[in-house]
Amino acid sequence: MGNISYEFPVEKDDFERAGEASSKIKKILRQLGMDSGIIRRVAIGAYEAEMNLVIHSLGGTIRIDIDPKSIIITAEDKGPGIHDINLAMKEGYSTATEKIREMGFGAGMGLPNMKRCSDIFEIQSIVGKGTKIVMKMNLKDGD
Amino acid sequence: MSNELNHSVILREDKCIGCTSCLKVCPTEAIRVRDGKAKIISERCIDCGECISICPNHAKSAITDDLSLLKKFKYKIAIPSLTIYGQFPSNIGINQILASIKRIGFDEVVEGRLGADISICLIRDYLFKNTSAKLPMINSNCPAIIRLIQIRFPDLIPNIIDIETPIEITARITKTNVSKKTGLDIKDIGVFFITPCTARVTSIRHPIGIAESYVDGAISMRDVYGDIVRNLGDNNTSDLGERSKESLLWPIAGGQAAALGIENYLEVDGIHHVIKVLEELELGKLKDVDFIECSACTGGCIGGPLVIQNPFIAKNRIMKYVRRTDELQCTKEKLNDYIEMYKNGFIRLTEEILPKPVMMLDKDISKSIQKLELVTEILKNLPGLDCGICGSPTCRAFAEDIVNGENKKAICMIKTMNGFKTKKI
Ligand SMILES: Nc1ncnc2c1ncn2[C@@H]1O[C@H](COP(=O)(O)OP(=O)(O)OP(=O)(O)O)[C@@H](O)[C@H]1O
Ligand code: SF4
Ligand SMILES: [Mg+2]
Numbered sequence: 001m002g003n004i005s006y007e008f009p010v011e012k013d014d015f016e017r018a019g020e021a022s023s024k025i026k027k028i029l030r031q032l033g034m035d036s037g038i039i040r041r042v043a044i045g046a047y048e049a050e051m052n053l054v055i056h057s058l059g060g061t062i063r064i065d066i067d068p069k070s071i072i073i074t075a076e077d078k079g080p081g082i083h084d085i086n087l088a089m090k091e092g093y094s095t096a097t098e099k100i101r102e103m104g105f106g107a108g109m110g111l112p113n114m115k116r117c118s119d120i121f122e123i124q125s126i127v128g129k130g131t132k133i134v135m136k137m138n139l140k141d142g143d
Numbered sequence: 144m145s146n147e148l149n150h151s152v153i154l155r156e157d158k159c160i161g162c163t164s165c166l167k168v169c170p171t172e173a174i175r176v177r178d179g180k181a182k183i184i185s186e187r188c189i190d191c192g193e194c195i196s197i198c199p200n201h202a203k204s205a206i207t208d209d210l211s212l213l214k215k216f217k218y219k220i221a222i223p224s225l226t227i228y229g230q231f232p233s234n235i236g237i238n239q240i241l242a243s244i245k246r247i248g249f250d251e252v253v254e255g256r257l258g259a260d261i262s263i264c265l266i267r268d269y270l271f272k273n274t275s276a277k278l279p280m281i282n283s284n285c286p287a288i289i290r291l292i293q294i295r296f297p298d299l300i301p302n303i304i305d306i307e308t309p310i311e312i313t314a315r316i317t318k319t320n321v322s323k324k325t326g327l328d329i330k331d332i333g334v335f336f337i338t339p340c341t342a343r344v345t346s347i348r349h350p351i352g353i354a355e356s357y358v359d360g361a362i363s364m365r366d367v368y369g370d371i372v373r374n375l376g377d378n379n380t381s382d383l384g385e386r387s388k389e390s391l392l393w394p395i396a397g398g399q400a401a402a403l404g405i406e407n408y409l410e411v412d413g414i415h416h417v418i419k420v421l422e423e424l425e426l427g428k429l430k431d432v433d434f435i436e437c438s439a440c441t442g443g444c445i446g447g448p449l450v451i452q453n454p455f456i457a458k459n460r461i462m463k464y465v466r467r468t469d470e471l472q473c474t475k476e477k478l479n480d481y482i483e484m485y486k487n488g489f490i491r492l493t494e495e496i497l498p499k500p501v502m503m504l505d506k507d508i509s510k511s512i513q514k515l516e517l518v519t520e521i522l523k524n525l526p527g528l529d530c531g532i533c534g535s536p537t538c539r540a541f542a543e544d545i546v547n548g549e550n551k552k553a554i555c556m557i558k559t560m561n562g563f564k565t566k567k568i
Binding site for chain 2: 002003004019022023026028030031032033034036040047066067068104139
């Protein structure tokens with residue numbers, strides 16, 4: 001008791017529904033009466049993770065675990081994995097194609113932003129297997 | 144009923160047959176059918192009037208002010224909505240309509256174009272470059288949209304342009320001028336808006352973004368239409384005077400964006416379409432737009448819940464005038480005056496617009512988590528048809544109502560019937 005989880009599948013290249021999972025997460029947090037500060041942080045983190053699944057991965061899931069003290073977002077995909085995590089974490093680094101950039105993505109800011117808005121940020125990736133990102137946001141005083 | 148004090152939209156129980164037509168159209172899930180009658184959850188209602196328009200039994204109606212309210216004031220001013228020009232056949236002139244409104248019992252009739260022109264000049268020539276609002280800016284003049292944003296899109300509050308509505312601007316300037324001219328106290332001057340809009344009625348009583356409205360009453364256009372027709376004189380001069388093309392276009396969907404001369408704009412009308420667009424905006428998908436013109440009503444204010452004329456016909460009539468009018472000229476002096484009025488807060492939204500977390504399950508986060516767990520649990524056992532037969536708009540709302548203890552006699556008919564079907568006889 002006292003905690004709740006949801007999981008949302010995210011499809012590769014599904015631009016039409018892209019953002020739906022983070023939108024639903026936001027709605028849930030509002031319904032729970034969370035403060036706008038933490039809602040914003042969670043929404044940014046979830047949205048960036050969701051977009052990376054759509055754009056760079058073969059598909060996966062976004063999961064959210066909520067308890068009265070913290071929120072954990074987990075993004076997990078089934079490939080292709082990231083070769084050099086340190087490089088991927090650099091601001092401005094992106095392998096997005098020209099087409100994706102024209103769509104307004106590919107600034108190479110997603111991962112750095114995810115890290116910035118979480119209290120604990122973990123990324124694991126195995127090439128050929130997939131990537132797992134865990135973001136933990138603590139509810140602060142006033143949140 | 145507390146609803147009557149806080150809202151324009153009300154339910155006439157005697158006419159309601161509990162048909163659930165209104166449940167689905169309500170954009171904030173503010174309606175439930177209980178004991179065979181619709182009920183409006185007051186804090187969720189944004190007075191958009193969707194339920195008034197859809198109700199086949201005319202059980203939803205609007206509380207507006209009565210003409211008897213005029214007696215309270217020594218000097219009475221009418222501001223007819225800009226939609227008025229589309230409500231009469233073309234052979235009746237604008238001045239004829241205005242003269243007739245005056246005969247109903249007003250000392251003066253002032254057109255909302257006064258405020259519309261100021262608003263257009265200010266936004267176009269000043270605010271657009273100097274705004275404190277986030278881009279894309281969202282128009283501030285539709286109160287149903289502002290309330291929708293407070294409830295469903297609180298993150299978009301900073302995008303709302305902080306300028307008063309044309310009606311409020313018109314009321315403020317006119318009242319001040321009349322007071323100077325006549326020596327009367329502001330309190331003795333009554334300004335009445337002839338309204339096509341239920342949301343406006345509520346925002347006059349409970350303004351958002353300003354401390355107090357200078358409008359003293361809102362009279363339903365439907366209520367006075369007969370009086371206007373009866374008092375029509377025969378001076379049907381077609382003189383359009385100083386009216387600007389832009390102010391005539393204002394109440395038509397897309398008219399504001401056109402008036403503002405903004406190239407990169409998005410126009411959306413009809414509250415459910417607006418919700419779709421605001422959802423995209425909230426996701427950050429509309430970074431490449433400068434201005435979003437939202438109207439809760441289909442077609443813009445000419446589609447308001449209290450108009451007489453079908454909005455398509457009204458548009459045709461207004462467009463005839465538009466073709467014959469000149470464009471708005473905004474001189475530097477005038478603009479400077481307007482900027483001054485804006486800066487000193489006379490025509491600006493000076494009060495903070497706050498989010499309204501009415502969808503919240505509980506004030507205590509631990510409790511609301513528990514409630515949400517329960518909602519999820521109940522939902523697993525519901526068919527997910529969102530049929531509304533239970534009196535809640537969706538299966539999810541049904542589950543939430545149970546968890547919140549609101550729906551004591553909750554029954555899902557579909558589930559009960561399926562239960563019968565699968566029972567072996
Ligand atoms: N789930 C993933 N699977 C495989 N590669 C990924 C994944 N997420 C990120 N990457 C790689 O890391 C790079 C950096 O990601 P990041 O989110 O920071 O930027 P971006 O997605 O390219 O651009 P932006 O997020 O600013 O639109 C990506 O270009 C991509 O090569
Ligand atoms: S579109 Fe116009 S008439 Fe309709 S709710 Fe908004 S302001 Fe009122
Ligand atoms: Mg990214």
